[in-house]
Amino acid sequence: MVLDQKYVTGVVWQDFQHQELMTLIAKLRKARADKQDKDAFRFAIAFLAMYVNHHFKLEEEYMDIYYYPEKESHKKEHREYVKTLKEFRLKHQDYSEEAIDELMKKINQWILNHIFGDDKQLGLHILNAEK
Ligand SMILES: [Fe+2]
Ligand SMILES: [Fe+2]
Numbered sequence: 001m002v003l004d005q006k007y008v009t010g011v012v013w014q015d016f017q018h019q020e021l022m023t024l025i026a027k028l029r030k031a032r033a034d035k036q037d038k039d040a041f042r043f044a045i046a047f048l049a050m051y052v053n054h055h056f057k058l059e060e061e062y063m064d065i066y067y068y069p070e071k072e073s074h075k076k077e078h079r080e081y082v083k084t085l086k087e088f089r090l091k092h093q094d095y096s097e098e099a100i101d102e103l104m105k106k107i108n109q110w111i112l113n114h115i116f117g118d119d120k121q122l123g124l125h126i127l128n129a130e131k
Contacts, residue, residue: 007115009123017055018115024048025108032100041095045103049085056082059122066129074118081110 003019028044056078063071085107092099 007112007120009115009120009126011123011126014059014119014123014126017051017058018119021048021051021055021111024051025104025111028100028103031095032097032104038095041099042093045089045092049082049089052085053082059119062126063122066126068122068125070118070121074122077114077118081107081114084110 003015003022007018008015009018024044024047028041028048031040031044060071060075060078062068063074068074088099088103088107092102
């Protein structure tokens with residue numbers, strides 16, 4: 001799955017990681033279509049959580065390095081997302097179509113909205129700082 005042009009921030013590592021996130025979500029969607037086993041689902045969710053943490057941390061490091069003025073509200077968005085994902089994992093320890101549907105509806109949409117809003121704004125700040 002290729003990241004739609006409208007989600008591109010122009011910051012290479014950020015776009016690369018967003019692309020990876022989209023690929024993970026696409027894998028989960030495929031797991032639903034194929035009715036794959038529980039282990040594949042658990043692995044994909046655990047990997048998503050790990051990757052999200054890693055990605056947020058890197059963005060936050062850049063916010064600090066480049067004195068990003070919106071860093072507090074952006075970090076707060078990240079924290080809320082981590083919390084939502086944690087709650088989701090507690091609620092759905094096993095594969096179910098309902099779980100995938102909930103993930104797609106809530107979490108996938110959140111990521112896309114976040115990239116389109118907060119992350120693009122941050123990307124612009126990073127690009128300007130690195131000029
Ligand atoms: Fe991001
Ligand atoms: Fe972000």
